[in-house]
Amino acid sequence: MHKDCERIMLTEEQLRTRITEVAREVDERYQGKRPLVVGILKGSIIFYADFIRHLSCPVELDFMAVSSYGSGTVSSGKLKIKKDLDKDVRGRDVIVVEDIIDSGFTLANLKALLLERGANSVVIVTLLNKEERREYDIEPDYNCFDIENEFVIGYGLDYDEQYRNLPYIGILRRELYEG
Numbered sequence: 101m102h103k104d105c106e107r108i109m110l111t112e113e114q115l116r117t118r119i120t121e122v123a124r125e126v127d128e129r130y131q132g133k134r135p136l137v138v139g140i141l142k143g144s145i146i147f148y149a150d151f152i153r154h155l156s157c158p159v160e161l162d163f164m165a166v167s168s169y170g171s172g173t174v175s176s177g178k179l180k181i182k183k184d185l186d187k188d189v190r191g192r193d194v195i196v197v198e199d200i201i202d203s204g205f206t207l208a209n210l211k212a213l214l215l216e217r218g219a220n221s222v223v224i225v226t227l228l229n230k231e232e233r234r235e236y237d238i239e240p241d242y243n244c245f246d247i248e249n250e251f252v253i254g255y256g257l258d259y260d261e262q263y264r265n266l267p268y269i270g271i272l273r274r275e276l277y278e279g
């Protein structure tokens with residue numbers, strides 16, 4: 101385990117098993133369709149890569165980078181589009197793949213934006229869900245794990261751009277971001 105982790109919350113094995121299960125459920129829903137799978141950079145990349153490998157329907161891949169966070173651990177401010185999609189979403193069935201839903205600010209805004217642009221449907225798939233922290237009216241359609249209110253790192257998730265490459269989800273030591 102990395103020295104900056106308090107403990108491991110989700111092991112590689114737990115992640116693999118649950119992601120496979122959720123991806124198969126999503127796949128059933130899209131039989132006969134051709135969804136546009138939108139990954140939210142950068143946090144979702146590892147989850148995204150594992151998730152799409154279990155889809156059997158034809159998919160198109162696209163990415164967006166948005167920010168609501170600075171380098172800290174508290175969500176704030178307005179949604180900023182740092183990198184927009186390459187594809188036009190008009191009439192498309194969009195699957196948004198996100199690392200974690202915290203306050204819900206990012207996805208509430210993003211879903212509204214994609215629908216406003218004319219997407220036929222927008223389905224949200226998230227790896228982690230911090231239900232307790234929700235401030236905006238948004239729920240994932242598919243959620244791999246409900247987690248407690250802890251700041252987590254690894255498997256794509258960062259603290260100040262570090263730790264994304266850890267193969268598991270770990271809890272960041274509090275002393276590293278408090279006081």
Ligand code: IMP
Pocket residue numbers: 143168169175198199200201202203204205206207250251252253257258259
């Ligand atoms: P929301 O807009 O408040 O729902 O925040 C979503 C974004 O905050 C995610 O895409 C993450 O980038 C970031 N975030 C929230 N909680 C954590 C965490 O525990 N670890 C790392 N990033 C987090």
Ligand code: MG
Pocket residue numbers: 141142143144199
């Ligand atoms: Mg993020």
